[in-house]
Amino acid sequence: MTALRVSTPRWAATRTSFDSLLERVATLRLSVDEDELLRDTHWDLGQDARLREDVRFRTTPWGRWIPAAGYLANDALFAQLHREPRSKPNIEIALTELDRLVKRRCFFCPGDPRFVLEAGAIRLSARELTNQPLVEHEVGDLEKYVTHLPIHSLRAAAASLPAGEWGRRAQEEVVETIGWLRVSTGQRLNRRMFVARIEGHSMDDGRSGLVDGGYAVFELWPPTFDSPINALVRGAFNDPETGSYAVKKFVSDARDKKGRHRLVKLVSLNPDKTRFPDIPLARATDDQVTIVARVVSPLAADQYARRPRPVRRPGRRDLASSESVAEIVENLASHTERFFESLPSDGDVAVAEARSSWCAELVCLEPETGGVHIEVGPLLGLWSFVKQLRVRGAGWETTVLASNLRLRATRIAVAAGSGPWNWQAVGFEDDVDVDFSALAVGPPSVESVTVFRVDVAGVGRQIASTVLSMGQHYRLLVPGAVMASVADKPPAIPVGAGWSIWDIDLSSALAAQELMSLRALGLEVGEADARLEWVLVAPAAWGVSPRGMPFPRFLPDPAPVVAIDGPSTDDNAAATLFLHGPDGNQSLPLPAGRPHLARLIGLVPGRYSVMVLHDRTAIPPERLTFEVIERSPSGPIARWEVNAKGALAVSKPGTVSVLPAQDLAAFGPPAAEASPDLSITAPPGWPVRVSWRELAEDTVSATHADANGDVDTHPILAATHERRVRRSVGDLMLDFGELGAAVLRHERRPTPATIRTRIDELVVGRGGTVKRLASAGAYADLVPIWYDPVCSALGYDLDAAPINVEGEPPAHVAAHRLLHTERHGFAIERHPVRILLLVEDLSVSLSDSVLAWIDEVCACEQLRDVLVSDGLRWAGHRRTSRLAPRVWDLAAVAKDADECMAFLRVASEGV
């Protein structure tokens, strides 16, 4: 025994009455409780003594006392139990060994919650143990089937053959075993027993103990049993969780004379029969179902030996121990599963619960594509009657289709200074039950910079910190007032109303100027965070997770390469790269330094996550999630389609598809929404040149299909509205370049009613002005505001240039050509069809000189018919005729349908 030598300096405080106590404690191995030590000897005698008054005693972290010269051995024993998890050392022996090593007398403090001291032996307490079984690969023969049972996978056990066929062989020679496990069920063990991990939830009824991931003792090939029995069965059935084998409650009726059951059923104890249905077995398959093992009992956590939890150092992660790695990859697996998890449909979720999870957030994309956005959705449980949502900010609003938000995450570009943003259902603004207050997004601060960290998909996500990490990419939203106050202006990009975005990538060393600008904006640059990035090998495609997060899709070959950057490490394996995928888990301890490149070799199709973890907890993990696919997805299809009120044209490269003529004015005026009458699809982003062709072709606009391949018809209809309404013929051409073109033929034949309405509008709107200008003979002023629209209504184009013939026209008359445009085969042609003669007063007969002049003009123009007008009054005239014409007042024509019809017979073209 190591003697405890207590030498006390003369100045140190001691208490003489403690001398004997110290001698007693020095012979012990366990720490002592102050109350127990002093109660009888001091406190009950009225002495107010405390061990802290004597330097020869010291307290343990758990409030008990040992001699100050002793060595508290708890940490050493804790480390030993982690090194040798199977051991259950005797405390006296263990401490004696330690005495020799530390050359001091060692003490153990039983107040340490990490240990349980039982019958002189210590073991780790339950909280220091995982639920993972402590599998031993070598156990003594005396332990087999006495204290230990083999541990198998259920699949392996299910594949075993009946015990009768084993002969003299041991169970573990027949079933591939994982190892041996110490169990303490209180039952006598036998050579047919084994332990297996339960797979699936079908037997979890809250009472059975047969929970997914839990362990149970089974007995292989039970010689006899009574139905019902919980058992491992295999056969010609298909369990949703495990396939052709399952742990189920085997229920059967009594065997008939032929030894067969009429009723056999594999019952799931879980009451959720939708997900875990019972499996009724047909008589024919009854023989094919075999009870491989019966469930003896589930194992509670304290009934089997468990692996200790990895030792955790403050501020450090354990990246090496198998337990810790198992935990890390399990977390990575859950991350992968969550990332790709399908969103429940509306029918699968409790509506109120789904609505309570709605949220929207401010994100920042690159300024080129709009900068500040609100990201919202998917909105599960969105009321089906809501078709459109309105987002409203200060002096700004937009609408979004509800169907888009219901299904996926959507980003809506907003003006940075227009917050806060609130949501309403269009048409249900006053309905208090249709509440979107959960989606309200506050405005960015106008007094400080809003920081967005750019994720792997290029989306800036808002963070609260004002300390930027090296290696990361940020977008800083800077209010105008803050920018104005900064002397060292950063290279920020204005995004309107004084706001600007500074896109700053800290992957390389920061210039002094940039650092000064950051500081001026109230930001600091801290230590680098871990960073992962795909490099060198391009993904075949990018997909979007159900929650709207982009992820790359790689082909297995060439192997993807990930660049790992972040804080430099001084030690090998201070950071580790982990990979989780369908083929299991991999880890790669990284050498000291930075950056590194790693290849992901031998990937099979499936979903993966890769993560870099540093051993310092201050450095958060960084993950990338991706998918491996067998072949590249197909690209865009070289096809366009135009649907004009049911008339369909599809792409024929190199040709022009002509749609049957129709009145394109019927497509209506441009509305806020796309016209249902005209839809155009093309490859995403495809350019479409829109032109209007009559006698010549005019490019109206150049547009592009959107990312879904839809072409916004609103600007096309807006740009052609006037022509579609006013022109009688024309071709609306949609040119898809090398993929061909579509021509929408326009033919509009005005009706008497529409002409009368138009004349009425003109008379009411401009009649007064016409009278005034006509009496003054101001034809030049009247042509654009009066004659041109009236002639247009009557089916003519008015040639604004007056006809010039030799000599001065008599009585201040003026003559213009009236042209009519019509389609001849594929061509559109325009010809003069009449002459419009403008006179000062039509109430009196035309003079002979005027009539003679008209004859001359008609002869020159090779036309016979003339329309004569002094403004509101109009008449028809034929060359060489000297009959008094009938005169119509357009005010009267506009009011009387019969008058109008009579007038049109004389004056119109193509009605």
Add this chain to the structure above:
Amino acid sequence: MTSLVLLPREKARDVLIQALGADAAQTAGIADLVREEVTARGSCARAMTIKRVCRFVAPAIALESSTVSDVCDLLEREGDVVLGDAGLLFSTPLRAIDLGEGMFRVASSMSTRRLASFLVGSWNVVGTSRTCLVQNPVEAHAAVGAAGGVVLTPAAWASLDRVPCADERWLDGLDRRLKVQSEAAASLERDEPLGWAGLAVTPAGFRWKVDGRDPSTRLWRAKNRWGHWHYAWTEHDTPHSSPFVSLHPDDGARTAFAIARRLGVSPEATMTKHEQIAMLAISHWLPRAEYRFLAVSATPVATERNTIRWTMPLDRLAHVLEVLHQRIGLVLREESTR
């Protein structure tokens, strides 16, 4: 069996070349990097694409963003990518132009490596231009169709019949648009001031002048911060102070040739004749339709910064030059063969 393996930095370039099937330091390699990025994403902002490509190859080589930007312009003219609204680059479907005798010129955002996986033949890549000589044209047609693409005739590819000539009518059309659809002065400069340069046509070629503005200048261009060009047509002054019509860069190129024609100046290309072939050197940025027409009539042999050199059988030369002269006023200056 899946495994994680450290890749030494000195091997990065080899891995890149192996994955890409081309040297990423050359135009053809950079073009495939851009194509792969755009194809994988479907659409992406041009500036972001350039930034991503530079970062993507950073472990292996240092690429200048201006180099990648120039390649983006070439790819757009080639028809491999489309520059859409808001500076977005879009992937494009496969179009194979049947040049006859098993030769196809290929336009698509798919990388050459991926194209070669299903369109089997002898591939010739010069800069951003790709041609493939196949053994069996019928199979090639089927392969293109299976990939969602189309096989086009050279005429359909160039679409010259539907694209206006660079002439007086083209300029009249611009004036008409200016009259009825003009955009407000400075409306392109809400986010940033643009440095407008006006077109001056000289006998030596097109010059874009920032200073010393000629009052007769009507075509303007400016590069925005994202690196792509705005073109505008005005009545007299710059789009900063005069209403204007925005032009697609391709329409801008056409307008430049139309102005040259109006001024009676003929843009020139040089030619040297050899035994059976002519070698053309064209340093003008041709409008897309005419570029495509030339590209299916001649074979590119080299690209320099501003000049593409083409070879062409002599028997085809006269027709090609006649079409280019008639459409954009390009004339040929023959140089003696040394």
